[in-house]
Amino acid sequence: MSAVAGGGRMPLDALLEDFTVYLSAERGFSPNTVRAYRTDLRGLLAFAEGRAVCDADGLTLDLLRDWLWVATQAGLSKATIARRSASARSFTAWLTRTGVSPLDPAVRLRSPKPGRTLPRVINRAQMQALLDHLEPAGPGRRSA
Incomplete structure (x- = not known):
């Protein structure tokens, strides 16, 4: 029986297992995505346990x-x-949708804006080396 179907105050570990099944079976997330969410949420649950949240x-x-x-x-x-x-927002939203939590605490949780970086460019010597390796275009052949 799933932790959600069991109702009441289910342990967070059991809820996490049900959530990962949901991500995989119902949402169709890739195994790598499910693994990343599980890892993130295990960290959250360990942090919560350290604060006596069970x-x-x-x-x-x-x-x-x-x-x-x-x-x-x-x-x-x-x-x-x-x-x-x-990961936390998805988990808490799922807890609310499944009736485990009456309110979603992460609705107001914001993510940091990712930093923008300039693209890497090659220098003149690297460009010349690249051009030197191209096959020369002979008469009647078109260059790329």
């Missing part, structure tokens, strides 16, 4: 923000923080 009612906006803040302070990239935020 059920979905303890997953508050403040707890989620603290979890992301600790990750930021640990030097994780903006992209990783954004993915963790997305």
Whole structure:
């Protein structure tokens, strides 16, 4: 029997397992995406357990923000923080849809804006080396 069907205050670990089945079976997420979500959420649940939170009612906006803040302070990239935020939002939204939680605490949880970087370009010497390796266009042959 699934944790959701069991109702009541189910352990977060059991809810996480049901959520990963949902991601795979119903949403059709790839195994890599499901693995990334599971890893992120296991980290969240460990963080929550360290704060004496053992059920979905303890997953508050403040707890989620603290979890992301600790990750930021640990030097994780903006992209990783954004993915963790997305994982948490998906999980708490699912908890609400399935009736486990009356309210979704992550509705107001925001992700950091990813940094924009300029594209890498090659220098003149690299371009010349590339051109030197091209087959020369002879008479009657068109160059690319």
